[in-house]
Amino acid sequence: MAKVEKKRSLSEERLRDFLREMLLIRRFEEKVEERYRAGDLPGFLHVAIGQEAAEVGVCAAMDDGDVFGSTHRAHGHTLARGTHPNALMAELYGKLEGCSHGYGGSMHLYDVERGNLGANAVVGGGIPSLVGAGLAFKLRDEPRVAVAFFGDGATNTGTFHESLNLAQLWKTKTLFVCENNEWAESTPGWQHSPVWDDMSKRALAYDMHAIKVDGQDVERVYAAASEALDHVRSGGGPVFLDLETYRMHGHYIGDAQVYRSKEDRDEAAERDPIVRLREKLELSSEDWEALEEEVHEIVEAAVEFAKNGTDPQPEDALKNVYA
Amino acid sequence: MQYREAVNDALATAMRADEDVFLMGEDIAEMGGSMGVTQGLFEEFGAERVRNTPISEMAIVGAGIGAAMQGMRPVVEIMYEDFLTLSLEQIVNQAAKHRYMSGGQLKVPLTIRTQGGAGWSPGAQHAQQLEAWLIHVPGLKVVFASSPADARGLLWSSIYDDNPVIFFEHRLLYPIKEDVPEKLEPIPLGKARVVREGTDVTVIATGPLVHRALAAAEEAEADGISVEIVDPRTLQPLDEETLVESVKKTSRAVVAHEAVTRMGFGAEVAAVLQEKAFDWLDAPIERVGAKFAPLAFAPAMEQFIIPQPADVLAAVKKTLARS
Numbered sequence: 001m002a003k004v005e006k007k008r009s010l011s012e013e014r015l016r017d018f019l020r021e022m023l024l025i026r027r028f029e030e031k032v033e034e035r036y037r038a039g040d041l042p043g044f045l046h047v048a049i050g051q052e053a054a055e056v057g058v059c060a061a062m063d064d065g066d067v068f069g070s071t072h073r074a075h076g077h078t079l080a081r082g083t084h085p086n087a088l089m090a091e092l093y094g095k096l097e098g099c100s101h102g103y104g105g106s107m108h109l110y111d112v113e114r115g116n117l118g119a120n121a122v123v124g125g126g127i128p129s130l131v132g133a134g135l136a137f138k139l140r141d142e143p144r145v146a147v148a149f150f151g152d153g154a155t156n157t158g159t160f161h162e163s164l165n166l167a168q169l170w171k172t173k174t175l176f177v178c179e180n181n182e183w184a185e186s187t188p189g190w191q192h193s194p195v196w197d198d199m200s201k202r203a204l205a206y207d208m209h210a211i212k213v214d215g216q217d218v219e220r221v222y223a224a225a226s227e228a229l230d231h232v233r234s235g236g237g238p239v240f241l242d243l244e245t246y247r248m249h250g251h252y253i254g255d256a257q258v259y260r261s262k263e264d265r266d267e268a269a270e271r272d273p274i275v276r277l278r279e280k281l282e283l284s285s286e287d288w289e290a291l292e293e294e295v296h297e298i299v300e301a302a303v304e305f306a307k308n309g310t311d312p313q314p315e316d317a318l319k320n321v322y323a
Numbered sequence: 324m325q326y327r328e329a330v331n332d333a334l335a336t337a338m339r340a341d342e343d344v345f346l347m348g349e350d351i352a353e354m355g356g357s358m359g360v361t362q363g364l365f366e367e368f369g370a371e372r373v374r375n376t377p378i379s380e381m382a383i384v385g386a387g388i389g390a391a392m393q394g395m396r397p398v399v400e401i402m403y404e405d406f407l408t409l410s411l412e413q414i415v416n417q418a419a420k421h422r423y424m425s426g427g428q429l430k431v432p433l434t435i436r437t438q439g440g441a442g443w444s445p446g447a448q449h450a451q452q453l454e455a456w457l458i459h460v461p462g463l464k465v466v467f468a469s470s471p472a473d474a475r476g477l478l479w480s481s482i483y484d485d486n487p488v489i490f491f492e493h494r495l496l497y498p499i500k501e502d503v504p505e506k507l508e509p510i511p512l513g514k515a516r517v518v519r520e521g522t523d524v525t526v527i528a529t530g531p532l533v534h535r536a537l538a539a540a541e542e543a544e545a546d547g548i549s550v551e552i553v554d555p556r557t558l559q560p561l562d563e564e565t566l567v568e569s570v571k572k573t574s575r576a577v578v579a580h581e582a583v584t585r586m587g588f589g590a591e592v593a594a595v596l597q598e599k600a601f602d603w604l605d606a607p608i609e610r611v612g613a614k615f616a617p618l619a620f621a622p623a624m625e626q627f628i629i630p631q632p633a634d635v636l637a638a639v640k641k642t643l644a645r646s
């Protein structure tokens with residue numbers, strides 16, 4: 001395991017872009033919570049509040065042409081890879097204009113043009129296909145990387161272990177990104193994994209290069225992800241990127257979190273990646289408010305767009321079953 | 324050409340024509356597969372395209388899905404269809420759903436070959452016929468070839484279909500021989516074959532039951548009963564038209580497969596026939612299949628469980644109210 005000490009110098013402008021992206025995800029997620037509670041949105045939803053640095057740091061380091069698969073907690077990755085907030089919100093509203101045209105929903109977000117090969121609602125289920133995509137890139141000698149996002153809970157699944165083994169064996173162009181948010185639904189890390197406080201140990205058994213980094217520090221995440229992607233892209237084999245992040249809200253919207261102490265929630269607030277970046281940038285209150293205003297307008301416009309979207313016809317349900 | 328050679332020939336022909344076709348599976352390289360189906364392919368195409376895998380059914384299928392989503396045409400071998408159960412999550416939740424959940428953005432041109440079949444006393448975990456499990460899942464195509472020519476032409480079409488196809492082979496059919504066209508002729512999926520023409524009763528049979536039905540038909544002939552045999556060949560999509568047409572002609576139907584009768588493919592065929600040919604039927608539809616027990620080891624018990632030519636003959640006679 002390599003600790004990332006070297007920092008790629010990021011301009012203040014770039015960091016401000018990251019802050020804007022992270023804030024957009026935060027406010028988007030809060031709006032989703034609001035609209036869900038208001039009864040606007042069908043299904044059930046998982047927001048990634050607290051994990052924005054992990055999402056933005058990795059996604060910003062990816063190249064056009066790279067592909068990824070996400071999890072049931074996918075809104076952040078989807079926005080951070082460039083899907084328009086309108087298309088994402090429209091999907092949550094079940095509209096044809098949605099990024100999966102109403103066929104997927106929150107847990108099945110796709111945007112193939114931007115490399116999004118699907119958010120997956122089966123924990124661990126999406127990981128093997130990123131090994132396959134990485135194999136295709138290797139066989140075709142393409143400088144592309146397939147990124148598999150998953151949480152700490154997924155590291156206990158068979159697909160996870162089979163995938164790491166196969167990827168390392170074949171040196172596929174796959175980056176495994178573990179977003180260790182310390183919770184597998186209601187089960188804390190220490191109850192589900194013997195290596196919960198250092199998930200990078202999972203890579204040891206497969207002789208895979210691992211990088212561990214503070215997932216609440218977007219600059220460090222970006223640097224680590226860049227290093228990892230370079231390694232994979234240049235044919236050095238897969239990398240396991242261990243991001244220590246934190247889920248600040250419940251597993252799903254409406255989760256009463258009876259399993260979680262007040263101290264734990266307070267601790268979560270202290271590890272807010274957006275607060276950290278804002279303080280680091282020493283943003284003036286005018287600048288912060290301007291940023292809030294800009295993001296607010298984007299999110300409100302997304303809701304308007306989604307509400308005015310086209311409802312699918314019931315019989316559209318029979319399309320797209322086969323190619 | 325033997326059935327085994329026919330499968331091999333389809334794979335080799337596709338691989339010669341198309342760099343995007345490659346194979347993954349356990350023991351398929353130097354060993355040539357545990358059934359010898361891939362013999363010679365490793366020597367001709369090398370380790371990059373004939374990939375021996377670890378014993379990881381989930382990852383093998385998942386890697387196939389990922390490579391297929393990148394436009395390649397992987398063919399995965401699952402050594403025994405009993406082991407297909409290990410990869411069902413990937414097949415049912417992933418391969419079958421990506422196109423749909425993405426609202427038509429993705430295609431998964433993956434072929435999964437597997438084999439099963441009783442009659443050689445392997446016991447309960449090496450010879451099941453599980454095709455009904457897969458036919459039940461929208462998004463999958465399911466093929467079961469009973470002859471060398473069909474295996475060759477249908478496998479080609481499976482590889483070039485843009486959907487995931489589960490291609491069932493039968494262990495006891497591998498050595499059977501017949502003349503095949505010199506040049507591989509693709510057989511479209513979803514087209515049944517009238518194996519034997521007759522006028523009194525239609526036997527709709529799959530896999531080895533086609534051959535057992537042929538034996539039964541010879542005996543029936545001696546009794547003055549003219550049996551027509553139709554092999555659907557593709558179980559999903561099902562060529563209902565050819566089946567219904569035959570039954571309208573003979574007014575009697577028997578459905579026969581080696582899989583367990585209860586909830587089997589035959590039950591669906593019987594439902595289709597009563598829906599579309601009820602007014603033409605002169606007798607209740609008879610079903611022939613395995614008895615409702617796991618496959619026993621002792622030959623006497625195993626043979627008792629699986630359907631024999633005599634069972635087909637008895638069913639044929641029953642539709643004619645003869646014994």
